[in-house]
Amino acid sequence: MARWRDGHGELVVRGDGGGPPVRVPLEIASSYRARTRGLLGRDSLDGALLLSPAGSVHTFRMRMPIDVAYLDRRLTVLAVRTMPPGRLGLPRVRARHVIEAEAGVMEGWGLWAGARVEVVREGP
DSSP states (O other), X not given: OOOOOSEEEEXXXXXXXXXXXXXXXXXXXXXXXXXHHTTTTOSOOSSEEEESSOSOOBXXXXXXXXXXXXXXXXXXXXXXXXXXXXXXOOOOTTOOEEEEEETTHHHHHXXXXXXXXXXXXXXX
16 A cells, blocks of 8 residues: 655546546645645645545535545545535545545546546655
């Protein structure tokens, strides 16, 4: 299973049609504190947030609806859901990581069930 530290990187989504991959700015939240804070108090997000480890999320006290992608240990997308504020997402049995982004953007990135992603971390 992949392990990361809190920080920044890039989410790489491989296109199905053989086109160029989509590269998205990524914040990585792997510590308990960073995962707990998540997107609370934000009005927007440039790119995506990776919560790791995580198998479920909630949107209580969030200001915006979000797209949520549940990933397995091989970084394959298990499911993508759009969640409005004030909801509790059901845990996904095989999920090990969760990607959050503003509602509606994941479809444009080609991020749906079965897609594979790569996380490229910035710095050492």
